[in-house]
Amino acid sequence: MSPRSRSGGRGLRARTPAPYALALRTLPGSDEKALTMTETSSIPRLSAAAVVLTDAQRDQVGALAAELVDAAPGPLDSRAWLDTVRAASARLPHELLAALRDFRHDAGPDGVLLVRNLPVGAHALPATPTTAGSVERAVTLPAAAVTAAMIQLGEVIAYRSEKTGALVQNVVPVPGRERQQSNAGSVRLQMHVENAFHPNRPDYVGLLCVREDPTGDARLCTASIRRALPLLSEGARRVLAEERFLTEAPPSFGGGGVTPEHSVLTGAPEDPDVLVDFAATHALDDEGRVALEELRSAFDGTTHALALAAGDLAVVDNRLAVHGRTSFTPRYDGTDRWLHRVYASLDNRRTRAGRRAGGSVLD
Ligand SMILES: O=C(O)CCC(=O)C(=O)O
Ligand SMILES: [Fe+2]
Structure with missing residues (x-):
């Protein structure tokens, strides 16, 4: 971790020098312990802008997400539920909204925003899925939390040909797919722009960790073209x-x-x-x-790696940064690393021709 100094005032308490200031930012009252990271390898730790929610703010997001679970007028992928999320997301903690808005304005030198201490409902979390193409169809607390955050960046979208068009997708290792260059694999996942081949690829990729890798080996890697x-x-x-x-x-x-x-x-x-x-x-x-x-x-020389902890949401600007993952050894016993992935697109009109009936799923 880079040296931190308490600057006090307005919740900003960690800085490194310009030109590429490390905007490691914690919100007022947040717990210093929350900044402890688990990176272990020689790849430098992610130095992206980070927002650490206070426990009170985490509970605020949790209450909002619980409301979205209860109020769900239909399955997660329904238009009605997304309408509810969009309206409710305006009540996310002010500092989180401000950080998302800043990131949208300019994703900074690393093109990554890290939000820590989001609620993931750990007590009610089932075993990590092991099936291919696994997605969240019913509204859960972490699925609601990540969707609410991502919808503040843009329109939440998915792809008809990928993971059955579900808006919240599971990133889990799948038996038999170890060597695949996809998020079901466990060999090193090469650096990539998400859905690079697609004319309407997402502008942002959100990855919320709901269960951290018990081995600590799996690390999200990111590198920006700015670096x-x-x-x-x-x-x-x-x-x-x-x-x-x-x-x-x-x-x-x-x-x-x-x-x-x-x-x-x-x-x-x-x-x-x-x-x-x-x-x-x-x-x-x-x-x-x-x-x-x-x-x-050049990317190898500027890659940062981060062992995501439960409650960490990494948002990658898919125009400025590539991402990948280190290799790890899955156990397939329900305790493996588990992320929720949600995409956001900045312009609903630009993608309209690819969205049948104006829905969220792109052809
Ligand atoms: O597992 C990871 O950390 C990244 C996976 C990935 O690239 C993705 O799901 O798009
Ligand atoms: Fe990816």
């Missing part, structure tokens, strides 16, 4: 900005589907977006392959 760009040669930047790459659909989409030729870096040359999946993006020529390798090492 990696200065490590790239002029030549690589030029090649990566040209339409010399193709990206295939991930295994979670059941295969099939490939992008038209695309560039890996788009937008402002000095602060671009990135579009790459190191398990699915292919260069069309040798120069492209070399540039992609340069990008891979």
